[in-house]
Amino acid sequence: MNGVHDMGGMQGFGPVRPEADEPIFHGEWEKRALALTLAMAAWGRWNIDISRHARERLPAADYLRYTYYEKWIAALGMLMVETGLLTADELATGRPDAGAQRAEPPLTAEKVGPTLRRGGPSARPVAEAPRYAVGDRVRAKNINPAGHTRLPRYARGKVGEVVMQHGGHVFPDSNAHRLGEAPCHLYAVRFTARELWGPDADPRQSVTLDLWEPYLDAV
Amino acid sequence: MPHDGHDHDHDHDHQAVPSDPALRVKALETLLVEKGLVDPAALDAIIDTYETQVGPRNGARVVAKAWSDPAYLARLRDDATAAIAELGYEGRQGEHMVIVENTDTVHNMVVCTLCSCYPWSVLGLPPVWYKSDAYRSRAVIDPRGVLADFGVTLPEETEIRVWDSTAEMRYLVIPRRPAGTEGMDEEALADLVTRDSMIGTGLAQEPAA
Numbered sequence: 559m560n561g562v563h564d565m566g567g568m569q570g571f572g573p574v575r576p577e578a579d580e581p582i583f584h585g586e587w588e589k590r591a592l593a594l595t596l597a598m599a600a601w602g603r604w605n606i607d608i609s610r611h612a613r614e615r616l617p618a619a620d621y622l623r624y625t626y627y628e629k630w631i632a633a634l635g636m637l638m639v640e641t642g643l644l645t646a647d648e649l650a651t652g653r654p655d656a657g658a659q660r661a662e663p664p665l666t667a668e669k670v671g672p673t674l675r676r677g678g679p680s681a682r683p684v685a686e687a688p689r690y691a692v693g694d695r696v697r698a699k700n701i702n703p704a705g706h707t708r709l710p711r712y713a714r715g716k717v718g719e720v721v722m723q724h725g726g727h728v729f730p731d732s733n734a735h736r737l738g739e740a741p742c743h744l745y746a747v748r749f750t751a752r753e754l755w756g757p758d759a760d761p762r763q764s765v766t767l768d769l770w771e772p773y774l775d776a777v
Numbered sequence: 778m779p780h781d782g783h784d785h786d787h788d789h790d791h792q793a794v795p796s797d798p799a800l801r802v803k804a805l806e807t808l809l810v811e812k813g814l815v816d817p818a819a820l821d822a823i824i825d826t827y828e829t830q831v832g833p834r835n836g837a838r839v840v841a842k843a844w845s846d847p848a849y850l851a852r853l854r855d856d857a858t859a860a861i862a863e864l865g866y867e868g869r870q871g872e873h874m875v876i877v878e879n880t881d882t883v884h885n886m887v888v889c890t891l892c893s894c895y896p897w898s899v900l901g902l903p904p905v906w907y908k909s910d911a912y913r914s915r916a917v918i919d920p921r922g923v924l925a926d927f928g929v930t931l932p933e934e935t936e937i938r939v940w941d942s943t944a945e946m947r948y949l950v951i952p953r954r955p956a957g958t959e960g961m962d963e964e965a966l967a968d969l970v971t972r973d974s975m976i977g978t979g980l981a982q983e984p985a986a
Contacts, residue, residue, distance in 0.1 A: 566890030566941060568914040574926040576906045576973070582828055584905070587799035590806050592827070592902070593820035598809070606945075610892055626893065626908045628798050631805065643814060652804035654812050661813035670822035674831075677869040677898075680945040708943045710890055712917065724873070724946055744944055746875075755918055762936045765917045768944035 559704055560711060562618045567712040567755070591627040595634050596674075600665035603641035606678060607734035611706040612637050682741035684726030688771070690745055694720045695777040698747070698769060706734035709773045713765075716753050717777055721766060722746035729770055743771045832901035835866045836949060837970035839899055840981075841963040843876070844954045857949065861899060871898025871947055877940060878951045879977075884935050885950045886924070886977030888916035889942040896947035900972055907976065917941055927978045950974065952981040 565571075583589045599609070612633035613621070621629065638644040645655055665673060690696055700715040701707065708730050724744040732740035751763035809815045839861055843850045852860040857874040861867065874896065877885040889895065890913050895903040906912055916923050920937045924930070931937070940948045952974035958966060961984065973979030 563891055565910055565914040567918045571911040571914050574906050574909065574912045574915065574923055576927055577904070580904050582902055585799060587802040589824045590802050590820065593823040594802070594806060594809065594815060596823050597815045597819050613892065622910065625798070626905070631798065631802055635805070648808060652808050654808065658812060663814060663816040663819065665819045666816050667818035667822045670819050670826065674823070674826055675868040677867070677872045679872040681873060708891060710941065710943065722875070724944070727944060746946070760921070762934065763920060763939070765939045765941055767941045768946050770944070
């Protein structure tokens, strides 16, 4: 979707402001927001692509206004209601519905270490041979899907060069919509700054994006 | 949110969840614990992992070893995920690692324009600036301007390669080894490797004279 989350190349957000001696968390609640989000993922009701898309589906004005963990908590609330882990009323009131059954949490303290060490690899076997080789020139498609995609607007329609083959990976555009993992080949594709931003761009700059085969056409 | 909206009228007998994020998260945690959806001890274990075990010191050790051990650097180039796992760093948001090496002529910088993808297993949780609209929007179109915000100026002829982490591949920048570090051991070298130097918004520190 052409949301505000797709902000590569936008102007007007001001300078980057690094914080000296930045703490890992700014306040106790950020720790709990992170932990709640990771712990609820253990229910297996959503995958990482569904979760990213939930943040993208936040109202655009909220997305820009919220801090990082506020986005996480808002999206977590949406996902829990959409998947039936909470009712809308429970989320709104903070109280279990009358007669709600008590569940058993899938993620216990002993499982945290192994779960985080295992992570969630996205590599998958793909039967077909990769269509593109390193050195091939490819054009990113001009697509504007209403759903989730990882092809940013700034690269659409642009021509780049394949610089790495990453093998087969889960395709987010499908996986985010519960349409299956649909694995396909993933490539690192390098675009010159002049291709992306025009003739005034620095000829010694480039941007490399990881793009799935369905995003690409041969040139 | 105003508290006199029409949604509120039929909720008058409920205790509304507050809008302040700290209070809202506390209310949410209470609800989820009460429903048996999360185990508070698991939450503490997750927080402890990212406060005390997983952080940029992991990545600094990878870089120091890459500087010191040519065979290790070769393994990183061949399969960074496996080579980094040799040091015990693996898992969530580091499942598929790739290293990119800074040289005399090439400088690499990593961003995630679409969200906040970041190599947690070697760098820990991302800093606020990495997740900011300013960095995400500008890194791809004005990397030299972003570097200037960090006080970094590179020679005009240096090629700048920006990596937009649009998939699950996670990029770790291997900064240039500073001059005057010959003979330093890996622990001492790791002290010179800042987090920002492994994102590409900084350089490794010079050793103290």
